[in-house]
Amino acid sequence: MLDKPWNNRAWFFVIPVLVFVLFSSIIPMMTVVNYSVQDTMGQNNFFWNGAAWFQNLLDPTTDIGGRFAAALVRNLIFSLVVLCIELPLGIAVAICIPRHGWRVGAALVLIALPLLIPWTVVGTIWQIFARQDIGLLGAALNSVGIHYNDTQDPTSAWATIVVMDVWHWTGMVALLAYAGLKAIPDAFYQAARIDGASRWSVFRNIELPKLQKVLVIAVLLRFMESFMIYTEPSVVTGGGPGEATSFLSLDLVKIALGQVDLGNAAAMSLVYNLITLSLCWIFFTVMTQLEQRKGS
């Protein structure tokens, strides 16, 4: 990393991307900033509203503030839960992927398949699968006496969303971990065999340390994706029952596109974006430091 030559003309290569990002990210963000400090009486008449939207949003005693805080907590819990399931499961699946022959390709394709299904369709699949009348899962659970109804009962709804996310995304963690495992030279395993190391100690002392880098990427991608989850729950539960699965993006879309409450939506967008940005920065710093430590 450090031996790269210093050359400011490299900026010319970056200009197309830069211009595009200006158009695609900065201009829309400025619209949001604009809405976040103004209020309207209708007919496109806007007037200065200072930081009032933000004060409301960040004060949990107000209507919108309480709603935002609740959605934030809900979303953080959701992200942690899916990470705690998907990471170990993904690593386990990666270890079980065959190493030779045609089965490697077949297993990789099958594991990756859920990732290529449009998110609405993932929602549709699980909406159908979980129904009590025509869905296999819902019917099976109810027939063995478990009270399960994902549109009425908050626990069922949460369980469905979590299981759906695990179904949808564990493949990505598995593929990442598999890429990391494949990069470990055979010599390491041979040395462990000579030492008579147990399977667990091979995992603990050889595989896990080597997986560190890909696992940071996995955590980054999984956390961010689950923190902005929208489509799948919006199809399956629509944020309900009540507000039980109303995560940040669902709430934001409701306010912005459903109620067209521009001020609140804009303030919420900015705060939401700022939270993601700071979390992203933490992950990025950890990742670049890992890369540097490996380089030196």
Place this chain on the structure above:
Amino acid sequence: MRIQGRGIAITIYLLALFLPIYWLLNMSFKTNGEIMSGLNFWPHHVTLRNYAHIFTDPAWYLGFVHSLTYVALNTVISVSLALPAAYAFSRYRFIGDKHLFFWLLSNLMAPTAVYAMPFFNLYYSIGLFDTVWAVALAHCLFNVPLAVWILEGFISGVPREIDETAALDGYSFPRFFIKIFLPLIANGIGVAAFFCFMFSWVEQLLATTLTTVHAKPIVAVMTRVYSAEGMDWGLLAAAGVLTMVPGAIVIWFVRNHIAKGFALGRV
């Protein structure tokens, strides 16, 4: 013994993975009457009516055409914008490089819901609203950074000596880049294109926000069936099955590189 145990474990995982898909597939070959009359593990009266409907009704098959068009446009735009930038990040240091790289990454991680409303305003005001171009450009928001990131990883795997040798041999930079460099990172380009395809194909919120009639993507056609025609479960299931086909096809082409791609070229 141990290898067998692993084989059994992965088989169980894959079976669990396929249970919901099997149920969708099963349902897509049934009539609505059979679906509502009770649970069957396979269709007793196999019907292709649901699929026939999708292939003959323009509202349905045009949905697929629109989706595939903006996905293709998006993939081409994203990869061609990202290539030079990825080269610069991989080969040189320059003022603000790290900040710019992080800024790009932050766009990849920004919640799409935040952009739904301002994108609607933006594309409406420049007259691209309800065209495939609006969706193709909107998806670049996360696909350009993603492509830069993946390509940077792959390019860093090509030794810099190759660039230098080519320069000594009298290759001009554009000629070197196209004749020598692009073939060397062909895998990386394939993987980057695959990921752009994937994220543009699966995204729904922006695609439905930016279109109404003339560029309605298949996912929007599907959601509208819910409210308008009541619950046509068989049709919905058939459409769902068909949306899995393009993904399954492209996955097959990159199967040997997909793992490295998911590690963003960084293994």
